[in-house]
Amino acid sequence: MHGISLALENAVRHYGIAAVFLTMLLESACIPIPSELIMTFAGYAAFRGEMGLVPAIIAGVLGNLTGSLLAYWIGLRGGRAFLHAYGRYVFFSERHFESSERFFAKYGAITVLISRLLPAVRTFISLPAGIAKMRLSTFTLFTIIGCIPWVAILAYIGYALGQHWETITAHFTLFTDLCAALLVIVFVSFLLRNQIRNR
Structure with missing residues (x-):
């Protein structure tokens, strides 16, 4: 997790707006890259004068939209067959789809709008x-x-915390280690639950 955060920060610093657009595209195309890190790093880069805050936000939104449309198109063209074949690689099972389908039936298109404001869920809702x-x-x-x-x-948070960034990142290793441990627990629980259900 710490390595991922460093890689994202370096990408944003060295490749600027293009890195913001591309990484946000991947995040929205069901690739679990944390947008929280991408955009806060972009905000910090704007604080340092390496890019404009508004262009960084625009790049993030466009990347988000492009990746979401890609995932939407895959879901539209691939349908349930795609879900059966590849859903497990992004931890999205038939049961998850049925739950999402019921949610869509109950609340309609507003599901997408609400999901865009929720961490993790926002990454997978397009499919x-x-x-x-x-x-x-x-x-x-x-x-x-x-x-x-x-x-x-997120970008504004990174921009606003710019002058305290070094202090924050000094304690970032502990935070990312805790996040990594949590991800491992979730991943193992997911595998065990599926194994038990299959049996």
């Missing part, structure tokens, strides 16, 4: 939206509306 054949215009609109505050707030 079931495509599988559910949600209208593209509505999906795009809700994705943009949901992405803007998320991306802007």
